[in-house]
Amino acid sequence: MTAMLELRGVTRVYGTGENAVRAVDGVDLRILRGEFVALLGPSGCGKTTLLLMAGLLDAPTRGEVWIAGRRAEGGDKARDFRRNTIGFVFQKPNLIPFLTAEENVCLGMRINDVSRAQARVRSLELLDYLGVAARAGNYPSQLSGGEQQRIAIARALANRPALILADEPTAALDSARGRRVFEQFKRVASELGTAIICVTHDHRSLDLVDRVLEMSDGQLIPASAPVRP
Numbered sequence: 333m334t335a336m337l338e339l340r341g342v343t344r345v346y347g348t349g350e351n352a353v354r355a356v357d358g359v360d361l362r363i364l365r366g367e368f369v370a371l372l373g374p375s376g377c378g379k380t381t382l383l384l385m386a387g388l389l390d391a392p393t394r395g396e397v398w399i400a401g402r403r404a405e406g407g408d409k410a411r412d413f414r415r416n417t418i419g420f421v422f423q424k425p426n427l428i429p430f431l432t433a434e435e436n437v438c439l440g441m442r443i444n445d446v447s448r449a450q451a452r453v454r455s456l457e458l459l460d461y462l463g464v465a466a467r468a469g470n471y472p473s474q475l476s477g478g479e480q481q482r483i484a485i486a487r488a489l490a491n492r493p494a495l496i497l498a499d500e501p502t503a504a505l506d507s508a509r510g511r512r513v514f515e516q517f518k519r520v521a522s523e524l525g526t527a528i529i530c531v532t533h534d535h536r537s538l539d540l541v542d543r544v545l546e547m548s549d550g551q552l553i554p555a556s557a558p559v560r561p
């Protein structure tokens with residue numbers, strides 16, 4: 333089965349000489365279509381750096397990044413490829429305050445030359461799918477944090493990405509709203525086939541993911557065995 337994301341020996345070193353920091357150190361990873369994966373680890377272990385390389389926002393010092401069976405390239409090609417194949421969700425929804433929920437979701441499609449009418453249809457479909465259709469005409473300031481995050485997920489899905497990368501998307505939400513975001517991701521992965529990696533410190537919703545990855549000192553470590561009484 334083709335991996336939606338494959339990292340082969342990916343390493344990222346910041347700085348040089350004595351100041352060099354090996355933020356990610358020889359990571360191999362395959363995430364399959366429809367897989368929802370959580371990435372855990374202490375502060376500074378390299379999670380964000382790994383996500384930036386998987387999202388083609390930063391290039392590895394060494395190693396290869398493959399998305400949906402294609403080796404990632406640098407420069408302008410990476411930008412176009414990224415726009416069509418990867419969606420991002422961050423801790424803050426980062427919606428544009430003077431655009432409505434629907435217009436926020438449309439924006440990425442308009443950049444990709446989707447017609448205004450088509451973008452509107454797709455946007456309303458996605459808002460409906462995520463349970464926030466009634467909020468389509470509202471501005472971000474009129475929405476709760478959980479609703480804003482669902483709009484951000486709709487925006488990330490707009491171009492039908494193969495892969496969604498989420499960096500602590502529930503950190504600013506209470507546990508019930510955070511769990512709803514995980515439930516949405518689980519549904520998106522299983523129904524739409526999107527591969528999802530979610531960096532999180534929230535252990536309460538891990539029952540919803542397919543796989544838990546743990547990072548330590550720039551490396552993926554085998555998941556700890558369940559504790560038996």
Ligand SMILES: Nc1ncnc2c1ncn2[C@@H]1O[C@H](COP(=O)(O)OP(=O)(O)OP(=O)(O)O)[C@@H](O)[C@H]1O
Nearest residue numbers: 346347353355373374375376377378379380381382
């Ligand atoms: N642009 C940079 N320049 C130099 N060092 C960096 C840079 N970005 C990250 N680092 C270092 O790389 C290491 C990994 O950082 P990274 O942000 O990937 O960790 P993280 O696991 O996402 O942490 P957190 O959970 O706190 O967000 C850290 O030692 C950090 O200080």
